[in-house]
Amino acid sequence: MKIVYGTDLSLEAMPGAKLCSWIVDAYADDDEVSVQLVHAVPPPRRSYGQTSALADDPDNLRRIKQGVRKWIEENIENADSFDVFIDEGHPAEILEEQVLASKANYLVLGQTGKGAFARMMLGSTSHQIAQDPPCKLLLAHREFPNFVDLERICVAVDFEAPSGRVLKAASDLARHFSAGISVIHAYAPPVTPTFGGPLINYTVDENAAAQAEEIAERQMTEFLDEYSDALEGLEVQSAILQGTPTRQIVDFAANSGADILCLGTRRSNRPDYNMLGTIASGVVRHMPTTVLLVPPTNRWEK
Numbered sequence: 001m002k003i004v005y006g007t008d009l010s011l012e013a014m015p016g017a018k019l020c021s022w023i024v025d026a027y028a029d030d031d032e033v034s035v036q037l038v039h040a041v042p043p044p045r046r047s048y049g050q051t052s053a054l055a056d057d058p059d060n061l062r063r064i065k066q067g068v069r070k071w072i073e074e075n076i077e078n079a080d081s082f083d084v085f086i087d088e089g090h091p092a093e094i095l096e097e098q099v100l101a102s103k104a105n106y107l108v109l110g111q112t113g114k115g116a117f118a119r120m121m122l123g124s125t126s127h128q129i130a131q132d133p134p135c136k137l138l139l140a141h142r143e144f145p146n147f148v149d150l151e152r153i154c155v156a157v158d159f160e161a162p163s164g165r166v167l168k169a170a171s172d173l174a175r176h177f178s179a180g181i182s183v184i185h186a187y188a189p190p191v192t193p194t195f196g197g198p199l200i201n202y203t204v205d206e207n208a209a210a211q212a213e214e215i216a217e218r219q220m221t222e223f224l225d226e227y228s229d230a231l232e233g234l235e236v237q238s239a240i241l242q243g244t245p246t247r248q249i250v251d252f253a254a255n256s257g258a259d260i261l262c263l264g265t266r267r268s269n270r271p272d273y274n275m276l277g278t279i280a281s282g283v284v285r286h287m288p289t290t291v292l293l294v295p296p297t298n299r300w301e302k
Contacts, residue, residue: 038087159220
């Protein structure tokens, strides 16, 4: 298993390092796990006459690498499993390049931090990556749970083909740690516009809502039957949630005490995906626990 971990060396980045450390220990008996720690140095401002901080100053590169190595050794017991990589440029581009070069199984980031690099990579950039992750993307919540006692994995599905890949990724984790799975589907109820005065009001059509719920329940049954092999031997619960999907998913994961929330992402060139965001990016902004985003394919498999 290969992991790329991005860090700005801040306190907010530490949960991501702990998550990588946990994966290394958890899979030590079953799989060889390597972690490439990636630290990006902001690009120089050519308009101010700055030169490259790395290419023109190998001593500075060595000092930065030593500082990163010291940071991980002071905070992580199995720091020898982390290979340090330093590069100069935009964090999202560097991270994706390293995922493709190493054919990584997971890209791991911490939750939004406060530093300059955090604002670049773990703030807006994490939302950009969430739109189209190059591989499975793990976002470690700042209140990092004790994954040794991982008990419940929440999986949000929409019954489209990529949902099967999400379920299989979650079931692999659940089987390894003897955890239960909660499979949920959230959808917005059908509404009817009503005109009364200058404003347009929207009311829920009760008959249409009942039909939509019945369809969703049938789809859930068919979906679980289709992937029964992946779920064999696991404790599985399911739920249909009616309301704003992002809010319903976030609230369910928070209230159910899920240790990981898994959901898929879609690749699209539609401009409204970037302008309005997606359910995945909405969940990332309000993540109640560690989030695993699963793309339709690893980009390096193409």
